[in-house]
Amino acid sequence: MKSPHAISKADFQALAEFRFQLRRFLHFSEDAAKAEGLTPLQYQLLLQVKGLPEDEQASIGRLALRLQLSHHGTVSLVTRCERAGLVVRAEGLPDRRQVGVVLTPVGEAAVRRIARRHSSELRSLSEVFQVALLTEFNDEE
16 A cells, blocks of 8 residues: 555656756846846846735835745845935835835836846746746736
8 A cells, every 4th residue: 555645756746847947047036036137036026026915015124034034134234225226215114113015117117127027937838837827928928
């Protein structure tokens, strides 16, 4: 009798293929950010600010969660992006203890250029990644 926790060769192959395709996409994305003169983490911050749902504020805490960084690390990243003219800190969040992060026109233009580069790469992964929310993005161009 097969153990319910047994992992088959096909499971390992599927996991290995998924990790390969994920890493291939991340490598592409990192190169796209670098070609724009940004670090991959700077691009990730800009993308998270731009891509948050309308009802969510880009607070340091929210961005830390989305980037899987510590609060302190996120503050440092925002500071570096602010110095580069990509974002500004904004007051006026419902909780006045929080600081919001807003894209500048320079940051907005950069995140749009890099995202456009991802369109064909995302289409090439449509068989590997079944993410419904990416469908609309893939249909642009």
